[in-house]
Amino acid sequence: MSFLLTKLKDMSLKSKIISGVATAALATYLVKEAEDYINPKPRVSVLRLEGEIKAGNISPVSANMKINLETTRKMIDYAFKPKNLKLVCLSLNSPGGSPVQSDLISQYIKDKSVKHGVDVIVFVEDMAASGGYWIACAGSQIYSCRSSLVGSIGVIYQNIGVHELIKKHGIESRVFTAGENKAGMNPLEPLKESDIQRLKSILTDSHQHFIDHVKTSRGERLKGDDETLFTGEAWTGNKALELGLVDGIDTVDGYIERTFGDKVKVYRVKSGGGLANLFSAIFDPDFSIIGQLAAVQQLTAANHQLLAANEYDGPSFSLDQNSPIATPIAEDPLAFKISQESLKMK
Template sequence: MKNFIKRLLPKRFRHEETVIPVVRLSGAIMAGGSALRPALNLASVAQMLEKAFSMKAASAVAILVNSPGGSPVQSRFIFARIRQLAEEKNKKVFVFVEDVAASGGYMIALAGDEIIADPTSIVGSIGVVSGGFGFPELLKKIGVERRVYTSGENKVILDPFQPEKESDIDYLKTLQHEIHDVFIGMVKERRGSRLKDDPALFSGLFWTGVRALDLGLIDGLGDPRATLQARYGKDVKLQLVTAAKSLFGRRLPGVDASGPERIAAAAADGLAQTVEERALWSRFGL
């Protein structure tokens, strides 16, 4: 009854609370993911972003970023989707950094019209890294002969079971430089004159929120509630937007309970992803 009466009043007499949808983007950024451990990528967050930006009464959307990075492609996809929705729906985007927004995590954070971090957040790592292992002598030691047949002289470039070649490394570095240039261009376009002229800015280093503010990588220090209350008043309501769930909770995609071999495969994928994700987080002491 109270809400019905409230709707009858002229708009200027209504006391309506301001609602800001909040989307949390957390984890290592990688395509696919596993059934047991979903990854942070466009497919996993698209529905939440659409839902948040579709809230007509909200003039802004808050995005919480907590990611050590990962796939530059998925990072750019998420960044681009946020900007597309912000422009289509005419909404301001606040990005709040939690523990870390580094590498691809910072690339996503660039989608914010304002980026706010905690003084102890880790921000930056504007660079590109590739990693792997080499086993050129392993097969020989265990008595296994590897046979590879290719059409195309570069089909086995960077093969971990062959000795490392200088030409392969040079080619990989060329790719890294090209991706790095794209990343730098995004930072300069989005941050503009706020950036300080510091030679370490695009070196891959990362900093605390305090130093990131000084470098112009972020716009302020604080937490979501206090920041949004200062902008929209103490009655502002933060509404967390989550992915849709089935009747019995979130379904694990790709897992067939009647097929134990599929469950085992999903578990193996999840373990590999966990190791990769752990390596990304540990680089920042987390």
């Protein structure tokens, strides 16, 4: 503070005007944050999950997100962390993947919802197909866009057989096992009927788990029969609404605006890894922490503006609306997205 007072004595009139604007902006922001801390607005968390559902970790610099319990656990935890939380909105975009990870994530979200007594509403972006729809059923309500792809309630296993190819080139497959069924579905050996029957049994069990999950979650809202709903077919949002797979056509921002107006504070949990999670998800959005961080950034930015003003010889100087002074918290530049150019149902 003594530094700032000394600096003010040596400033030109132009610099003092700029300093006053910066100080006023900072004061206004801190007052608003203090008021919200004393009389907090309702909180709504927006949690966004995007990518293929598969086990394994993700590198902080990877371009492809993996959705699984371990990569999403902390994000889900932080979505339920804000005080005065009224709703968690899950923005979902996934073509599917692992049935096990889909089940784990869905159950984890449901458990958090029950523990905190906070509803979860799901909003489908490009798609919630197969495992993506499994996760969507964790919400008490599901909304999608008109052209979103929804459904694909089925299970698939794929491999290729190359035994004829290697035979043609004089290659011999040598596989040794302890247990007669250990090497089932070996692509280097001819397909066995016993392997097919065992695999079909596994797929049928997993499919029934999926069906039971959907029926339990959607209940009487389902309007199609089993032969229509559970064949693995996917539909656009409008058709999914007719079949009872979604509750309406809507977007997360539109829903929040109509439900809460401006009397709400939206907390967006960031996806990604490394620093993206550390700095954008770890802090509780309350004045006690965020306000102080913002204040430090505001003062630093104001000092940079003042130094620039003192060196400026032009006819005028103005603060841009998008300057750091007008933006309390800078956005994290890291973002991880998957391409939606090709559709691949899992």
